[in-house]
Amino acid sequence: MTPTRLGDLRISGERLWASLCETAQFGAIPGTDRGMCRITLSDEDIAVRRWFVAACEAVGMSVTTDQIGTIYARRPGSDADLAPIAIGSHLDTQPTGGRFDGILGVLAGLELVRTLHDAGITTRHPIEVINWTNEEGARFAPAMVASGVFAGEFTLDHALAQTDRDGVTLGEALARSGFAGDELPGGHRLAAHFELHIEQGPVLEAEGLEIGVVSGVQGIRWYDVTVRGQTCHAGTTPMHLRRDALHAAARLALAVDAIGRSDPGASLSTIGLFQAYPGSRNTAPGEVRLTVDLRHPQVPGLDTMEAALRRAIEALQAELRVAITLTPVWSSPPVEFDPDVLSAIAAATRRLGYSHRTMQSGAGHDSVYTARVAPTGMIFVPCEQGISHNIAENITPAQAEQGANVLLQAVLDYDRGANA
Numbered sequence: 001m002t003p004t005r006l007g008d009l010r011i012s013g014e015r016l017w018a019s020l021c022e023t024a025q026f027g028a029i030p031g032t033d034r035g036m037c038r039i040t041l042s043d044e045d046i047a048v049r050r051w052f053v054a055a056c057e058a059v060g061m062s063v064t065t066d067q068i069g070t071i072y073a074r075r076p077g078s079d080a081d082l083a084p085i086a087i088g089s090h091l092d093t094q095p096t097g098g099r100f101d102g103i104l105g106v107l108a109g110l111e112l113v114r115t116l117h118d119a120g121i122t123t124r125h126p127i128e129v130i131n132w133t134n135e136e137g138a139r140f141a142p143a144m145v146a147s148g149v150f151a152g153e154f155t156l157d158h159a160l161a162q163t164d165r166d167g168v169t170l171g172e173a174l175a176r177s178g179f180a181g182d183e184l185p186g187g188h189r190l191a192a193h194f195e196l197h198i199e200q201g202p203v204l205e206a207e208g209l210e211i212g213v214v215s216g217v218q219g220i221r222w223y224d225v226t227v228r229g230q231t232c233h234a235g236t237t238p239m240h241l242r243r244d245a246l247h248a249a250a251r252l253a254l255a256v257d258a259i260g261r262s263d264p265g266a267s268l269s270t271i272g273l274f275q276a277y278p279g280s281r282n283t284a285p286g287e288v289r290l291t292v293d294l295r296h297p298q299v300p301g302l303d304t305m306e307a308a309l310r311r312a313i314e315a316l317q318a319e320l321r322v323a324i325t326l327t328p329v330w331s332s333p334p335v336e337f338d339p340d341v342l343s344a345i346a347a348a349t350r351r352l353g354y355s356h357r358t359m360q361s362g363a364g365h366d367s368v369y370t371a372r373v374a375p376t377g378m379i380f381v382p383c384e385q386g387i388s389h390n391i392a393e394n395i396t397p398a399q400a401e402q403g404a405n406v407l408l409q410a411v412l413d414y415d416r417g418a419n420a
């Protein structure tokens with residue numbers, strides 16, 4: 001088969017949609033249009049795993065699982081020395097989730113292999129479709145735990161010891177499921193990792209675009225802030241003698257908002273929690289506790305935002321005679337995806353004629369961890385009103401088809417062009 005004809009190859013949108021609808025029976029929430037509850041290693045998750053294994057074996061793939069239950073379905077390539085090009089995401093859902101988050105990425109991988117199978121095409125690299133265990137983190141914390149173990153972020157023992165709310169460990173749930181395999185997570189190399197996913201945000205839909213070429217995942221820093229002033233009587237304390245913690249916190253809230261607007265398109269800032277004490281109508285608050293969430297695609301950007309936050313705090317302390325403590329509680333560094341994988345995705349998108357933009361992911365994905373051990377990139381398709389982790393989550397058959405076609409063409413490009 002010539003490269004030109006490979007470039008003409010398309011997945012079957014109808015077959016992909018049928019798989020999405022068929023697997024939605026495993027965990028469909030009764031009385032909802034599209035709601036799904038398929039918690040990691042529940043009976044429903046076990047059922048969809050069995051369906052997935054059978055579907056992969058039906059097109060000649062060999063299926064293995066590792067010691068944390070991640071499923072690897074492999075189609076051989078023509079060059080036995082090459083590591084597989086992986087297409088991975090997750091089949092588990094939130095307790096009140098939808099039928100596309102993660103699922104689209106796995107089933108599009110299956111559809112890609114079915115397409116190659118029907119056309120009689122052998123790639124140079126093996127193709128491996130991966131269902132990562134417990135991406136959602138809804139039953140066992142943390143999220144993305146299996147890809148995290150694969151990449152060396154968590155140890156296997158640590159992950160298997162995590163318990164659900166009934167005290168069942170991930171290891172016990174895995175043993176019950178029959179999906180505990182022999183391979184050590186991370187025990188084999190990946191030539192690349194591609195992940196197709198719904199955007200889970202409103203940007204593509206708002207801009208009327210069909211595809212997001214995801215260049216990375218933004219960094220996140222969380223802080224707890226306490227503002228301490230002096231509680232005082234609302235009727236007897238002149239304004240100029242007050243040390244009103246709420247006044248200072250309100251000024252800080254404006255500063256935090258300005259920090260989020262300082263680098264348009266990149267910086268984001270949020271105060272998600274804001275509580276004044278003691279909480280009485282005729283008492284000026286002596287203490288306010290609030291949270292700050294800063295996000296930016298680059299470390300220097302995060303540093304600049306944090307420095308601005310610290311300056312604002314110092315200025316308010318001096319001006320308003322309050323004491324403000326800033327405590328960092330969590331930090332997740334930004335991830336930049338691989339330029340070769342991204343250029344394969346962008347080239348495929350252009351050839352297919354789909355409108356697109358480059359964008360960052362605001363949410364975490366298994367690709368965050370695979371990026372540490374393999375060249376990685378992601379493709380987004382829009383979802384209705386940006387809604388996800390919700391029974392209203394929805395996409396159109398055309399959106400699923402377009403995303404899977406980009407995946408197919410990008411993987412074929414990467415197979416021919418890179419990492420020989």
Ligand SMILES: [Zn+2]
Pocket residue numbers: 090101102135197365
């Ligand atoms: Zn997901």
